[in-house]
Amino acid sequence: MMLTIDGLNAYYGKSHVLQGVSLTVDEGEIVCLLGRNGAGKTTTLKSIVGAVPTRTGRISFGDRRIETLRTYEIARLGVALVPEQRGIFGLLTVEENLAIAARTASQWNLAAIYRMFPRLEERRRNRGTALSGGEQQMLAIARALIGGPRLLLLDEPTEGLAPVIVEELMTIVGEVRRAGVSVLLVEQNLKFCEALADRHYILDQGSIVFTSDRAGFVSAHAERERYLAVAAY
Amino acid sequence: MSVNLLLTQIVNGLGIGMIYFMIAIGLSIIFGIMHFINIAHGAFYLVGAYLCYALVSATGNFWLALALAPLAVGVVAWLAEPGVRRLYDLPASLQILATLGLALVIQEAVILIFDPLGKNVAAPAGLRGAAFFGSFVYPKYRLFVIVFTAAVAAVLWFLLERTRYGAVLRAGTESMQTVELLGIDISRIFSLTFAVGAALTALSGVLAAPIRGVEPFMGVEALSIAFVIVVIGGIGSFTGALAGGLLIGVVQSVMTTFWAAGANIMIYVAMALIILVRPHGLLGRA
Ligand SMILES: Nc1ncnc2c1ncn2[C@@H]1O[C@H](COP(=O)(O)OP(=O)(O)O)[C@@H](O)[C@H]1O
Ligand SMILES: [Mg+2]
Numbered sequence: 001m002m003l004t005i006d007g008l009n010a011y012y013g014k015s016h017v018l019q020g021v022s023l024t025v026d027e028g029e030i031v032c033l034l035g036r037n038g039a040g041k042t043t044t045l046k047s048i049v050g051a052v053p054t055r056t057g058r059i060s061f062g063d064r065r066i067e068t069l070r071t072y073e074i075a076r077l078g079v080a081l082v083p084e085q086r087g088i089f090g091l092l093t094v095e096e097n098l099a100i101a102a103r104t105a106s107q108w109n110l111a112a113i114y115r116m117f118p119r120l121e122e123r124r125r126n127r128g129t130a131l132s133g134g135e136q137q138m139l140a141i142a143r144a145l146i147g148g149p150r151l152l153l154l155d156e157p158t159e160g161l162a163p164v165i166v167e168e169l170m171t172i173v174g175e176v177r178r179a180g181v182s183v184l185l186v187e188q189n190l191k192f193c194e195a196l197a198d199r200h201y202i203l204d205q206g207s208i209v210f211t212s213d214r215a216g217f218v219s220a221h222a223e224r225e226r227y228l229a230v231a232a233y
Numbered sequence: 234m235s236v237n238l239l240l241t242q243i244v245n246g247l248g249i250g251m252i253y254f255m256i257a258i259g260l261s262i263i264f265g266i267m268h269f270i271n272i273a274h275g276a277f278y279l280v281g282a283y284l285c286y287a288l289v290s291a292t293g294n295f296w297l298a299l300a301l302a303p304l305a306v307g308v309v310a311w312l313a314e315p316g317v318r319r320l321y322d323l324p325a326s327l328q329i330l331a332t333l334g335l336a337l338v339i340q341e342a343v344i345l346i347f348d349p350l351g352k353n354v355a356a357p358a359g360l361r362g363a364a365f366f367g368s369f370v371y372p373k374y375r376l377f378v379i380v381f382t383a384a385v386a387a388v389l390w391f392l393l394e395r396t397r398y399g400a401v402l403r404a405g406t407e408s409m410q411t412v413e414l415l416g417i418d419i420s421r422i423f424s425l426t427f428a429v430g431a432a433l434t435a436l437s438g439v440l441a442a443p444i445r446g447v448e449p450f451m452g453v454e455a456l457s458i459a460f461v462i463v464v465i466g467g468i469g470s471f472t473g474a475l476a477g478g479l480l481i482g483v484v485q486s487v488m489t490t491f492w493a494a495g496a497n498i499m500i501y502v503a504m505a506l507i508i509l510v511r512p513h514g515l516l517g518r519a
Contacts, residue, residue: 049414051410051413051414070413070418071410071413071414072413072414072415072416072417072418072419075413075414075415075416076416080414081414083411083414087408087411087414089403089404089407089408089411090407091403091404091406091407092400092403092404096400096403096404097404099397099400100397100400100401100404100412100415100417101415101416103416143415147415147416
C-alpha cells in the first residue's frame with residue numbers, strides 16, 4: 001500500500017473537522033475523494049502532509065509512519081500536495097517556481113517538464129502573477145512533479161478551468177499514472193473523477209460514508225444523490 | 234549655496250543612504266519571511282559599530298573590524314534564531330515588547346561596558362583625507378563607503394535574484410507554508426536569513442562608525458529610519474529598500490544644509506507623502 005490513513009481526526013481549534021477517516025491508495029492507483037463543500041476533503045489532504053494545526057491517527061507512506069514528521073520531511077519522502085489555491089509564487093518566474101522545487105531524484109527534469117507542458121516553456125520568463133488560471137494549475141502540477149513525488153495529492157484541480165484545459169489536465173493525470181505515480185484526487189467534477197479514478201470515496205461531515213470501485217460508483221445512484229447532489233454538475 | 238556644496242551633500246546622502254539600505258534590507262526580509270517585528274534590529278547596528286570602535290582602539294586595524302564584526306554578529310544571530318523563533322507566532326504587540334526589552338538590555342550593556350558618551354572612530358590610514366576631482370573635493374573614506382556598499386548591494390542582488398536560495402526567500406515572503414510543501418526546511422531558511430540580516434546590519438554599523446562616531450543611542454535612530462525605508466520601499470523588496478534608503482539618505486543630507494533642525498522631520502514627511510500616493514510603498518505589492 002502506498003498510503004494508508006487509519007482513524008484520522010483533525011481539528012481547527014475546538015472544531016472537530018475529521019472524525020476517524022480511513023482510506024488507502026495503492027501503488028499506481030488513482031483514488032478520488034468526493035464530497036460537498038465543507039465535508040473535509042482539503043483538510044484530509046492537508047493532514048497527510050502535516051499542514052493542519054492538530055491531527056491524530058495513523059498515516060503511513062509505504063511502510064513508514066509519517067504523522068509525526070514535519071511537512072518538508074513528508075514532501076521529501078515523495079508526497080506532493082497541489083493545493084486548492086495552487087500556491088504559485090507570483091513574484092517568481094515560471095522557471096524559478098520550478099527551480100526551487102526541483103530535486104535530482106525526480107524522474108522529470110526541467111526539459112521533461114517542458115515537453116509535458118509546452119505552454120510553460122513559452123512562459124518561462126513570465127512571473128506567476130501574469131499566468132492564466134489554467135497555466136497556474138499546470139505550473140502547480142509541474143512544480144509538484146519536478147520534486148519527484150511517488151504520491152500526488154490534487155485538490156480540485158479542475159476548479160474554474162475551461163473545458164479544453166480540463167481535457168488537457170485529464171491527459172496529464174493519465175500520464176502521471178503511467179509514470180508510476182499514485183494520485184489522490186479531490187474533485188467536484190464527477191465526469192473528471194469517473195474518467196480517471198480506479199476507486200472512489202465519499203466524505204460527508206468529516207467521515208467516509210461510501211467507498212466503491214469504478215463500476216460501483218456509476219451505479220451508486222442513491223449515494224450520489226444523497227451526498228453529492230448539491231455539488232454535482 | 235554653491236553647486237559644489239549641493240553636490241557634496243547629495244553624494245553624502247548616497248553613502249548614508251546605502252548604509253540605511255543595508256540596515257533596512259535585513260529588517261524587511263526578516264519581516265517579510267517570518268512576520269517578525271524585531272525592535273532589536275537596531276542593536277545589530279549598534280553592536281557592529283561598537284565592535285568596530287573596540288577593535289580599532291585595540292588593534293588600530295579597521296579592516297579587521299570590517300571582517301570580524303559582521304561575522305561575529307551573524308554567528309550569534311544564527312545561534313540565537315531557534316530561541317527567537319518562539320516569538321514568530323505571537324501577536325505583534327508581544328513581539329514588540331519582547332524585542333524592545335532586548336534592545337534596551339543591549340543598549341544598557343553598551344553603556345555599562347563603555348560609557349554613555351559618543352566616541353570617534355578613525356578612518357583607516359589609507360582612506361584619510363580627501364580625493365580631488367577637478368574642483369570637487371570629497372573625503373576618501375566616504376567615497377570608499379559608496380563603492381563598497383555598492384559592491385555589497387550587487388552581491389546581495391545576485392544572491393536574491395539569481396540563486397535558488399534567493400528564489401526561496403522571495404517565495405517565502407509570499408507563503409512559507411507553500412515553500413515547506415515543496416520539501417524545503419524552512420527552519421534552516423529562517424536561521425540563515427536572520428543571520429544574514431544581522432550581519433549586514435552590523436556591517437552598516439562598522440561602516441558608519443568612522444563617519445558619525447559611535448554612541449549608545451545610534452541603534453534606536455537606525456531602527457526608526459529602517460522602518461521608514463521598509464514602509465517606503467515595500468516589505469521584502471530589494472529595489473524598494475535600495476530606492477527608499479537612497480531617497481532618505483539624500484533628503485536627510487540635503488535638508489541638513491537648508492534647515493538642519495528639520496532634516497529628520499523631512500524623513501517622515503517623505504514617508505507620509507509616499508504612502509499617501511502608494512499605500513504599499515514605492516515597489517511594494519498588496
Ligand atoms: N483554517 C480553518 N479554520 C477553521 N475551520 C476551517 C479551516 N479550514 C476549514 N475549516 C472548516 O473545516 C471544515 C472542512 O473544510 P475543508 O476541509 O476545507 O472542506 P472541503 O475541502 O471538503 O470543502 C469546514 O467546515 C470548514 O469551514
Ligand atoms: Mg476544499
